[in-house]
Amino acid sequence: MRILALESSADDTCASVVCDNRRVLSNVVIKQNSVHEQHGGIHPYFAIQTHQANMPFAVQRALREADLSASELDGIAFTRGPGIGGCLSVGSNAAKSLAAALNKPLVGVHHMQAHALTPFLISPPHLAPRFPFLTLLVSGGHTLLLLAQSNISFRMLATTLDESIGRSYDKVSRLLELKWGDHGPGAALESFASQSDYESNAHESATTLPPSDTTLPEMPKPLPSRLAFSYASLHSAVERHIHAQGGIDQVDNESRRSLARAFQSAAIGQLEEKVVLALEWCNNNQISINDLVVSGGVASNMYLRSRLQQCLQRHSASENPIRLSCPPPALCTDNAAMIGWASMHRFLASDHDDYSIELRPKWDIQELAAH
Known part of the structure; x- marks a missing residue:
């Protein structure tokens, strides 16, 4: 089964063709960093406008790279929500129009469910996460810690009471006036923090502070x-x-880098603390956890992965260590391959949506089980 999937929930225009045997035939991502850098963040009007310009080319490239014609597709999937309403509408309208014109079935997908299920796309069955597992979904729009009980059943254990970790990364990156580069403000902060102003410190960790730096603020917990x-x-x-x-x-540059490192250490330290609390909650409720899935744009941060791996080693039994499962960076940030894969179980069950299906810019992932 070959599914064309579209994703346009924020600032990446994405199209992909995914098969039910876990083959990704194409995965096109057209970023908008150069459009939004001058505004200091995603500007909805320009994001929508750019999606409209990019989507036809993303679809065309996805089909060409997959070496398929549109008539050879078995279905069309798209991101139904959550996300920026106007941005979601670009992918939704394109998916509905294609499905109707080609007389193909249509499925709308929950964006964060797709992030949580990405490891099943990239891992052979014997290495895939085992239900129930914990999943930490960290991005520019979300900071969620969930108990995944099946591919549609998720229980919320923790969410953010104000802003997401990704948004906080972006704001600090702008405060430090870092250049975005090809991967955005959060990646720019990670890269900046990992560099060194001192040759002798070149191989030290991203949180090492120069010994003379005594002026840093104490980061809140x-x-x-x-x-x-x-x-x-x-x-x-x-x-x-x-x-x-x-x-x-x-x-000065030395102090800016120290600020970046102090912020990053505190931000990821908070993730560590909540993961440990979630593991304790599961243990108290006699729920055995074997895997922690971490996905979303912030999960592409290599320092985050290292810290969480060390955290799991400290807080799981040596005879049954909890596995950390992170998609490759290209599948952590927004992409359509994950949307196609998250739709696959519904296509295989002939569980399709009507062409008139509405968007869900605000969509609690816990509602999926009631579908």
């Missing part, structure tokens, strides 16, 4: 011992510190 996230205070601490120094122009 919000909501201790609670299964909930809060990231607004972290970027606010960086902002207050920069303001106290007289502005970013008065902060």
Whole structure:
């Protein structure tokens, strides 16, 4: 079964052809970083406009790279939500029009469900996560810690009470006036923090601070011992510190890098704490956990992966270690391959949506089980 999938929930225009045997025949991602960098973040009007310009070419490329004609497709999938309403509508309208014109079945997909199920696309069955598992979904729009009980049943254990970790990364990156590059502001901060101003420190970790640096703010540790996230205070601490120094122009490169490292260490430290709390909650409720799936754009951060791996080694039994499952970076950030794969079980069951299906810009993942 060959499915054409479309994704346009935020600022990446994506199209992919995915097969039910886990083959990805094409995976096209057209980014908008150059459009939004001048606005300091995603500007909905320009995002919609750029999706409209890019979507026809993304679909055309996806079919060409898959070496298929449109008539050879077995179905069309698209991101139904959550996301920016106008952006979602571009992918939805394209998917509905193609499905109707080709007389193909249609399936709308939950964006965060697709992130959670990505490891099943890239892993052979004996290495795939085992239900139930914990999944940490971290992106520019979400910070979710879920108990995945099946491919449609998710229980919310923790979410953010203010802003997502990805948004906080983006704000600190802008405060430090980092250049986005090809991968966006969050990736720019990770890259900046991993560099060194001192040749002798070149191989030290991304959180190592120069020994002379005693002026850094103390990073807050919000909501201790609670299964909930809060990231607004972290970027606010960086902002207050920069303001106290007289502005970013008065902060030298060494101190800027130290700020980036201190923020990143605190941000990921909060993820570690909540994962440990979730493992304790599962243990208290006699739920055996063998896997932690981490996905979403922020999951492409290599330092995050390293810290979480160390965390799991400390907090799981040596005879039954909890496995960390992260998709490759290209499948952590938004892509259509994950949308196609998340739709596959429904296509195989002939469970399709009507062409008039409505978007869900706000969509609680726990509602999927009631479908």
